[in-house]
Amino acid sequence: MPPPFPAIAAPNAQTFVSMFGDLFEHSPWVAARAWRPEGFPDAVSMIETMMQVVAAATAExxxxxxRAHPELAGEAALAGALTPESEYEQASAGLDRLEPQEIEAVRRLNAAYRERHGFPFILCVRHYTKRDILSELERRTSRSTEREHHEALAQVACIAVERLEKRLQHIKQHDL
Incomplete structure (x- = not known):
């Protein structure tokens, strides 16, 4: 969870979304629904509320x-079309430095995963090496879609927490 941080407030939902709408990849609706006029006592309360928004969302x-998440080392990465956050995360795991045979393996595994589950493989990659990512992708492809849906949402939450932690560290460094 994010480190302790003073209260987080925004005067309106639009400002809050501009500040935190990118914690969930291409899904500012999470922040929009999480916004509270009274703000949040701390970052933990805020991210927990955002996760509750996701849990309460419809299946669609x-x-x-x-589906808003890019495939790991996929077409968007190769085309340089990732969000800055995704680019940083994938680079931190070495996915921007794959050998040609690794790229082919990831493409093949990504396609098999998406075909089976209907959404891209999602992993909070900063916790994994390139080799571990490939192993996870292969292992999780064979799971049930219901289990993978649950796991993918857990990984999205992990990614959002890490993005928030990075954001708060940046704010602290610039306020010193």
Whole structure:
């Protein structure tokens, strides 16, 4: 969870979304629904509220959230079309430095995963090496879609927490 941080407030939903709408990949609706006029006592309360928004979302909204994530080392990465956050995360795991045979393996595994589950493989990659990512992708492809849906949402939450932690560290460094 994010480190302790003073209260977080925004005067309106639009400002809050501009500040935190990118914690969930291409899904500012999460922040919009999480906004409270009274703000949040701390970052933990805020991210927990955002996760509750995701949990309460319809199945279609959750699927849309999952599908908003890029494939790891996929076409968007190769085309340089990732969000800055995704680019940083994938680079931190070495996915921007794959050998040609690794790229082919990831493409093949990504396609098999998406075909089976209907959404991209999602992993909070900063916790994994390139080799571990490939192993996870292969292992999780054979799971049930219901189990993977649940796991993918957990990974989205992990990614959002890490993005928030990075954002708060940046704010602290610039306020010193």
């Amino acid at each position: 909204e959750q699927l849309s959230l999952l």
